[in-house]
Amino acid sequence: MGDRCYMHITCRRRDQETxxxxxxxxxxxxxxxxxxxxxxxxxxxxxHCDEMPKNVPYFGHNGHGDNYSDGIFxxxxxxxxxxxxxxxxxxxxxxxxxxxxxxxxxLRAIRRYLSVxxxxxxxxxxxxxxxxxxxxx
Numbered sequence: 001m002g003d004r005c006y007m008h009i010t011c012r013r014r015d016q017e018t019x020x021x022x023x024x025x026x027x028x029x030x031x032x033x034x035x036x037x038x039x040x041x042x043x044x045x046x047x048h049c050d051e052m053p054k055n056v057p058y059f060g061h062n063g064h065g066d067n068y069s070d071g072i073f074x075x076x077x078x079x080x081x082x083x084x085x086x087x088x089x090x091x092x093x094x095x096x097x098x099x100x101x102x103x104x105x106x107l108r109a110i111r112r113y114l115s116v117x118x119x120x121x122x123x124x125x126x127x128x129x130x131x132x133x134x135x136x137x
Contacts (some may be wrong), residue, residue: 002045009060035127074117081113
């Protein structure tokens with residue numbers, strides 16, 4: 001028996017089969033001309049821990065299971081980053097009770113996630129721009 005949760009990802013259309021192989025399906029099709037799509041898995045076992053690809057760009061989030069909390073994640077095709085998220089959004093930051101400050105590892109993980117997610121967003125924005133072609137005389 002597993003621990004299932006809802007997952008949502010944004011990925012390139014050309015990577016659709018990669019995610020279908022682990023249980024995702026297109027959330028709603030916005031047309032075949034769209035290079036970036038949204039996919040979901042309503043019953044992702046353990047949030048597909050150790051199954052998410054590390055060689056294609058995507059980002060997304062998962063709901064909580066019985067043994068883990070909500071999470072957000074991103075992969076730019078080389079680096080994968082994930083962090084725990086609060087129920088209503090935002091980040092969960094570990095607290096160092098000895099120093100009475102946020103845990104530095106927790107803050108590094110959040111910064112890494114944001115960096116990877118931002119790189120993915122730049123890639124996806126470039127895919128969404130219409131191609132500029134010169135008109136013939």
